[in-house]
Amino acid sequence: MQRATELALDEKTVTALRAVLRTTADEVVRAIIDEVPSYANALSGRMGGTIRRAVRTALGHYLDLASGTGGGGDASDAAYELGRGEVRDGRSMDALLSAYRVGARVAWRGLAAGAVPAGLPAAEVAKFAELTFAYIDELSAASAAGHADELAARGLAHERHLEQLARDLLAGATPEVLLVDAQRAGWSAPTTLTVVLLPSFQVRPAFRQLDPGTLVLDDLPDSTGVLLVPDTDRAHLLRQLTGRDAVVGPSRPWMRASASYARAARARALSSLIRDTEEHLPSLVLSADPEAYADLRARALAPLRALPASSARRLEETLRAWLLHHGRREEVAAALFVHPQTVRYRMQQLRDVFPDLGSPQRVLELTLAVGLPTPVE
Structure with a gap:
């Protein structure tokens, strides 16, 4: 002095x-x-x-x-x-x-x-x-x-502890590890967590609108960020994310947040248009095992391969509409923007190709095979 x-x-x-x-x-x-x-x-x-x-x-x-x-x-x-x-x-x-x-x-x-x-x-x-x-x-x-x-x-240390907890949650760590992480971070465990995937630059701005107990990671590969939102109302969460390129996974018990993350990541890989994974469950189910789905399609739709490609595509499109509308010809015609007589003609062709079209097992396989609007290989 x-x-x-x-x-x-x-x-x-x-x-x-x-x-x-x-x-x-x-x-x-x-x-x-x-x-x-x-x-x-x-x-x-x-x-x-x-x-x-x-x-x-x-x-x-x-x-x-x-x-x-x-x-x-x-x-x-x-x-x-x-x-x-x-x-x-x-x-x-x-x-x-x-x-x-x-x-x-x-x-x-x-x-x-x-x-x-x-x-x-x-x-x-x-x-x-x-x-x-x-x-x-x-x-x-x-x-x-x-x-x-x-x-x-202390703030930096606390931030590091919260980040470690988030990483272990996404990795599916054991309950023992997660409990230690939560205690070290001073984080009050919620009942559920909902994973939100965002571009990394949108993570922090979105976080400011959410529950302060939300866990944040903004340094994942491919410039992706993650929010793990506790005990949220799904409709409210989706409104809070309006205008952001978000994919919202399902709510899961907090120690199983990795399941929410896995589904959101799979949805993001499946289509850039998916926002709420709960609205795309059929597509997510059918894409869960790509090889198994490809094998199922190849086997179930094999009879169509003998036809010209353009005919095969038209018949698969008709078959899909027929299955979805339970064979109601007028509804199938409206969905395909064709005349009901055209539907009748195509369905006769399909019955010729699939003689057992009325059997439950065949209907099940074909419903799964054309569940996604993918053209015949």
Whole structure:
């Protein structure tokens, strides 16, 4: 503290001030506890001893500075650590700053009571007062820096713990791992989680509209981000995501969020037009095992391969509409934009190709085979 060198106290004055140091420190502690609610009931506990030592140390360092016999580094370092400790004890910086203001007032009153009888001139007493409050300001700044740094460090650590929890959820980690992750992150587990896939640049803006317990990852491959939304109403969530390129998976028990993620990822790979996976369950079911579906189609629709490609496509389209509309010719014709007689003609062709078209097993296979509007290979 450079300004302390402007005031040189003689040995007699310093001795007189040191004589009232302990009493002044105790008065400061009592005033802080009486006037700052956050420190109520602290005098009799471990904190009271800590506060007393901190106050005595600060006042002692100040006298060393004012008498030109010491530096301010130790006191500033202690004030910095005090600020960090306030975060660990769950108190805001406002409480500590209030304590400094009270302490400055009481300390000045006590030290001045020792300095004036020691013969300190009035001009020096005024400078002494100025330096006393400047010193308190310096300690306040050091504590504020410690408080801010501890909050930042804790915020980063908390963010890392939440990200690890999200990654383990998507990876389908064991319940034991997930419980440890949640506890470490201080995250209150919900009943369900719903996974939302978004382009990474849309993740943070979308997150600000959602439940604060939502878990966030915005660094997945292919510039993809993920939101894991707790206990949400699906219709409301979809409205909140209006205007965003989102794919919303199903709600699942929170430890099974990986299932919601897997479905959303599969939907995203299937089509860029899918938004709500619940509205595309047939397509998702039929695309779950591409090889099995290709084999099913190849076997079920093999009779059509003997026909010209254009005829095969028309007949598959007609077969699909016929199955979906339960054979109601007028509805099939309307769906295909053709005359009902055209439907009758095509269905006769299909019965020629599939003699067992009326059997339940054949109907099941053909319904699955043409479930997706994919042309015959």
